Amino acid sequence: MADVPAATGVPREDGAAPATDVQAQASAPPAYVVVSEPRPGRVLLEPLDADGAPVGSAAELARPDLAAAVAEHERDRPRWVWNDTQRWYPTLLAENVRVDRCVDLRLCHTILRTSALTAHSTLATSPASAWDTLRPAGAPAPTSAAPLKAAPLSLFDDLFLTDDDPVPPSSRHKSPYERSERAVFDGSMGEGDGDGKREGGGAGAGAAPDERREFALQRDAIATALDPSRIALLVAAESVGALAAAELRHAGLPWSATRHDALLTRVLGPRPRDGERPAELERLLQRIRSLLNDPTVNPDSPVELLKALRRAGITVDSTREWELKTVQHPAIEPLLDYKKRSRLLTANGWNWLDTWVVDGRFHANYLPGGVVTGRWAAEGGGALQLPKQVRSAVVADEGRMLVVADAAQLEPRILAALAGDRAMAAAGRGRDLYDGIVASGAVDTRAHAKLGMLGAMYGGTAGESGRMLPRLARAFPAAVAYVEAAARTGETGGVVSTRLGRTSPHPSAEWRDLHELAASDGATDALRTRARTEARSWGRFTRNFVVQGTAAEWALCWIGSIRRRLHSLGRRDGAAALTDEPHLSFFLHDEVMVHTPAHLAEAVAHELREAAAEAGRLIFGDAPVEFPVTVAIVDSYDQAK
């Protein structure tokens, strides 16, 4: 059992030592500062040493004083430990306070509760707590009219009522967490600091806030994990991602409302009055109605449209674009044109512009960990679905440039590294991976290589994609075997994990019931067929989970490294605020955009490439897989390709 820390008097009442005294009293700067809210409007800051034991004095202050206190502490670059980055960081950024590092307890809790690497830990085996149901804090809407959902009720009020439990013992072992987290994201790689041990220390008596108890549980889970360095890197990356997400939202994507309006006017006609169709849509509507011989049909209604098409002798099963394209009929061309332009109006039209672009910026709300695989989600404005059609409205400020980078063939490269497939690694070395697959002789064209690899990673069996699979399996047996094994695990109800240990959810109770029923003696053929369909479907999910999830981990490490490098560039350049230095302004799974002073654009491009190589090393060590990025330095987003 690990040490039970000695009790230390931790002043926590009003009048406790102000934050500025902490450094004077402590022999060494705190490794962590835990941020909590003992009661509404008050904030408690508790410095901890590298072992998680209290050091110096805690300080309680009023919420408006937080930014100044954080800025003061930040000189020592502690890791800020808080329940939810989205809850604390936006207000700090609003006061121009940037922090280097944090532990996002909410996000890390989710990972550690479900990871196969920490399945035996106290954290994972304890009954569910409020940490399991905590939703990210609702971020403030960019305008009062913005349709962001209201912030969900905080569950932390409950947490503060149950803080009398004993503090769980933290591990005596020094986890690689310290080392890898610093090496990764602080630029201290190779400095070899942080190995000095301090055993014991006080964990405080009784009244520790839930954040500290949760933090101790998480540290224990990491230290006792099957492969601590992987899960440690994952939670560090997840947390730095949370910082980056808040900074991305804070900075926003530079957006020219003028250019956007010009684009809309070009495609749709002048902005109509509320409730009216733009002229170009009206024109197309009349043509469609006339050509279908139906003076009232509404093409926005799939039900009505389908009926009208059938009356006109067009037999289709849906009104999807790809199906309509197979039809020969004069009404089809204007109909597809209508759909295209109508989509622009409803998804990214004037209403979108009014709602989401404020003072020349689109402030997307990114949700780290929002996708089950570990990808980010986004809400509000469809940030992760920005159509290529409107990217010409993303324009750098005067004197600045956009540096756009995307990871080339990221997912198949991730698979090659995961599977240790030397042939596939070689195919991607120094060139486009799909070209390399063609050069290997496995398939005849780049399009086939891409189709085949996507099919292998998504579980496609039909058509061209399925036909490529046997060839790929011969040329790259390790890679194909890897995803096949992941699929098989899912089909039989098992869980799979990414490289760093994010673990897939278990199939639902209904899924398991269906399987038991189908396996029993009296099962009908129909039931068995359904069960097999469901099994394959879940197998496709787990198959893709390992690749998409590990690619997301790569992206988190990339972003963490980029963020550190850009800040360093900015400091050397004398920038005072986040938005003065080169900063991330957009993120899209395997692509980033940096908004930078023009004179630093080349340096930024260099750092983006270096960061990609660093991400590969962090996750895969010396595996001979390259992660090249294509970089474009442009004035507007549409120029990057």
Added chain:
DNA sequence: GCGAGCGGCGCG
């Protein structure tokens, strides 16, 4: 009149 669910389509 409200809201869950669906069809459709944008992104990776």
Added chain:
DNA sequence: AAAGCGCGCCGCTCGC
């Protein structure tokens, strides 16, 4: 060319 993974958001539909 139109299957296979992960999302968010729109307008419409349909049941309450």
